[in-house]
Amino acid sequence: MALALALLAGGASAALCVWRSPDTDIAEMFDAGSYKTVFEDIDDARQLRIEERLGAELDPDETQFKFFPVFRGEKQVGTVMTHVGKGQFGAIEVVVAAVETDSGPVVKAVRIQRDREKAKQALRSDGFLGQFRGKGVDEPFVIGEDLKTAADGADVASQAVATAVRKLLVVYDEFYGSGRQESVE
Amino acid sequence: MKILSGTLLLAGIAVAAVRVDVNGGLYPRFLVSAKKSSFFLMGAEATVRAQVTSRTRDILTAAVQLTAGSAMQGWTTGFHFGEAYVLFPTGLRLPTIRIGQAVIPFGLMADYDIHSQIVQTSFARSLGLRLDPGIGILGSLGPADYWLWVSNGNGPYVMDNDVDKVITTRIAPTFLLGDAEVTAGLSGLFGSLPHWSLDSLSAMVSGPRDYAAKYRLGLDNTTDWGPLTLRLEGIIGKDSTLSHPLVFGYYGEARYSFAYWIQALGKYDGWHTEAGSARNLGAGVNLRLPDVSMVEFQVLYQIDFLNTGAHDEQDWSIVSQVAVSF
Numbered sequence: 145m146a147l148a149l150a151l152l153a154g155g156a157s158a159a160l161c162v163w164r165s166p167d168t169d170i171a172e173m174f175d176a177g178s179y180k181t182v183f184e185d186i187d188d189a190r191q192l193r194i195e196e197r198l199g200a201e202l203d204p205d206e207t208q209f210k211f212f213p214v215f216r217g218e219k220q221v222g223t224v225m226t227h228v229g230k231g232q233f234g235a236i237e238v239v240v241a242a243v244e245t246d247s248g249p250v251v252k253a254v255r256i257q258r259d260r261e262k263a264k265q266a267l268r269s270d271g272f273l274g275q276f277r278g279k280g281v282d283e284p285f286v287i288g289e290d291l292k293t294a295a296d297g298a299d300v301a302s303q304a305v306a307t308a309v310r311k312l313l314v315v316y317d318e319f320y321g322s323g324r325q326e327s328v329e
Numbered sequence: 330m331k332i333l334s335g336t337l338l339l340a341g342i343a344v345a346a347v348r349v350d351v352n353g354g355l356y357p358r359f360l361v362s363a364k365k366s367s368f369f370l371m372g373a374e375a376t377v378r379a380q381v382t383s384r385t386r387d388i389l390t391a392a393v394q395l396t397a398g399s400a401m402q403g404w405t406t407g408f409h410f411g412e413a414y415v416l417f418p419t420g421l422r423l424p425t426i427r428i429g430q431a432v433i434p435f436g437l438m439a440d441y442d443i444h445s446q447i448v449q450t451s452f453a454r455s456l457g458l459r460l461d462p463g464i465g466i467l468g469s470l471g472p473a474d475y476w477l478w479v480s481n482g483n484g485p486y487v488m489d490n491d492v493d494k495v496i497t498t499r500i501a502p503t504f505l506l507g508d509a510e511v512t513a514g515l516s517g518l519f520g521s522l523p524h525w526s527l528d529s530l531s532a533m534v535s536g537p538r539d540y541a542a543k544y545r546l547g548l549d550n551t552t553d554w555g556p557l558t559l560r561l562e563g564i565i566g567k568d569s570t571l572s573h574p575l576v577f578g579y580y581g582e583a584r585y586s587f588a589y590w591i592q593a594l595g596k597y598d599g600w601h602t603e604a605g606s607a608r609n610l611g612a613g614v615n616l617r618l619p620d621v622s623m624v625e626f627q628v629l630y631q632i633d634f635l636n637t638g639a640h641d642e643q644d645w646s647i648v649s650q651v652a653v654s655f
Contacts, residue, residue: 167422167469177421178386183348205623205655208350215385228622233556233586235622260586262555264508 160210161226161237164257169224173241173253176216179224184209184319197314200307209315214241222252225316229308232300234260236267238308240276248321251276254309259301266295272302276309281317285310345388349379354445355653358400362646369400371650372409390416403534404484404523408452408459409444411485424466427478430485433461434476434499435516436547437562437580445652447613447629448582454530454600454607455545455564455578457523457537460485461495473502482522482540491540495520501549509554516547524568527604527637541568556586574603590617594629605637625652 163169170176186194186207195201212224222243229236237257242249254276256268266272272294284290285306293302356371379391394412401409414429432438437450438459452459463480475498481487482495501514523537545566552559562580567573580598587593592615599608613629628649635642 165469168471170421179421180382180385180387181380181390182382183350183380203620203622205621218385230589232589234589234592258510258553260553260556260558262508264510264553264555265505268505 160208161228161257163210163212163224163226163239164237166212166224169239169241169255170214173224174214174216174221176214176221179212179214182211182213184211184315186315190318194311194314194318197318198311202311209312209319211316211319223249223316223320225312226257227308227312229304231259231261231304232298233262236261236301236304236308238305238312240309240312242313242316244321245280248281249313249316250281251279251309251313253277254305256305261298261301263295263298263301266298267301267305269294273305276306279309279313281310281313281321346382347379348382349377352376352378353655355655356445356650358447358648358650360646360648362644364644370398371401372399373397374399374410376412386420387418389418392416404536405453405534407484407486411460413485422469424468424475426464426466428464430460430462431465431478432459433480433495433497433518434465434467434478435497435518435545436499436514436549436564437551437560439476439499439514439516440474440501440512440551441560445625445654447627447648447650448594448596448611450562451564451578451580451598451600453533454525454527455566456518456543457525457533458482458484462487463495465497471502472504473500475500480520482520484523491521493521493542495522499547509552512551514547514549514551516545516549518545518547518566519543527600527602527607527635528639530607530635542570543568544571556592558584558586568602576600576602584615590619591615605640606634607636608634610634623654626650627652 166179170179191202210226213220214222214224222241225240227238229238236259239255239257241252243252254273259267261267275291287293287299287303287306291306293299353375355373358371359368374397375395377393377395381388392414394410396410399406399410411430414427414431417426438452443449461480461482461484463478465476465478467476478497480495481489483489497518499514499516501512503512521540522543524539524541525533543566545564547562547564549562560582564578566576568576578600582594582596584592584594595612597610599606609631611629611631613627616626618624630647633644
């Protein structure tokens with residue numbers, strides 16, 4: 145199903161990663177009933193704010209991001225986001241589920257859709273991905289300091305996942321969280 | 330690039346949001362062979378995508394592939410240009426309905442988008458087309474994706490010239506096997522499709538002169554094992570009637586990624602009938618710019634073998650391409 149949607153992704157940029165298994169992911173992450181697709185464009189001002197918060201530049205092709213608000217009945221229970229990170233040997237497709245809390249968005253779950261890394265099992269294990277659960281947008285995401293690497297020799301891939309998760313949280317916050325309110329003010 | 334977004338109103342109540350985006354692709358190539366050398370534009374295209382959503386769910390997604398130009402001619406143009414379809418999701422854990430012109434979901438084609446690649450799977454010789462107008466469903470059942478597609482068998486932008494239809498099904502579970510992610514697909518297809526003998530493959534560009542009932546059974550496999558990606562496909566079938574001799578084909582491809590930005594690949598495929606065989610052997614390199622995933626440089630050296638009663642040929646070529654998506 146994902147590849148049927150590949151054409152729709154058009155410019156196949158890092159930020160417009162296809163969501164390959166919405167049925168399974170939503171059932172396991174939210175036990176919810178529906179989702180919709182929302183595209184958001186990154187304008188110059190927002191790009192500067194995001195880059196300032198990340199401490200790094202967005203890639204030239206990161207001009208749009210996709211969000212998937214998830215609903216149980218009429219109530220939104222969270223948001224899923226997807227991103228293509230740069231692993232050691234190829235792209236790593238990361239899925240992040242976030243929920244709103246009083247202190248801002250936090251990670252509910254992280255999944256790897258596809259990767260070409262040697263430590264595939266370790267990278268997808270709860271021992272590694274479970275570390276992100278409950279992490280907030282302003283927390284550090286540094287492998288070797290705040291987070292453990294997935295496996296020996298997998299530091300590049302582990303950091304690629306961590307960077308993708310943090311980037312999605314910051315972008316989410318800029319569009320729907322406190323970042324948005326600050327930009328309005 | 331967003332070109333339109335808005336909200337549909339019915340009796341003053343917002344019922345749906347609409348967003349339209351346009352993306353583009355550009356594929357300039359250079360080819361060298363024993364007979365010629367040429368710069369040419371493999372394709373310049375745009376994809377218009379419309380997303381219609383209600384407050385809580387996607388209602389439909391429509392996509393139209395618009396061709397600005399291509400050096401491809403005649404029948405073979407329809408291998409790569411003409412995707413235009415609507416997807417209607419019916420809900421979580423339920424199938425998505427697809428209507429329009431789309432890739433026939435047989436074998437690797439269902440999962441492997443070779444549109445922007447130099448390497449091609451064996452669809453041209455095994456099926457005779459890639460895009461076809463029709464209706465179908467696709468979705469997921471646990472770890473398995475599934476497809477059912479009923480189409481004309483005449484290629485894009487053509488009315489059906491008979492009452493026969495082509496029915497294609499595929500089911501493909503994906504699972505982890507150690508540090509390898511494995512997708513194993515089982516496909517079946519039957520129906521009236523364009524037919525070329527091995528000796529007339531070079532005339533494919535002028536379109537089909539006859540059609541045949543084709544029966545195909547395919548097994549395919551995609552394995553991501555660290556930096557190594559393997560794609561394998563085996564097809565057996567019959568043309569015209571079940572009493573005719575078996576035809577069969579195979580496709581094998583290996584890609585090894587040395588780093589994020591560079592990978593080497595090799596492929597070998599063949600199609601065998603009672604008249605002989607047509608095979609292709611290729612090796613190449615794909616390179617990406619370090620921070621720009623929208624540009625890929627590709628080079629492929631390939632040798633085509635044609636061995637029939639009338640031909641015993643071997644042609645080499647080197648094709649390079651810059652694939653740009655924006």
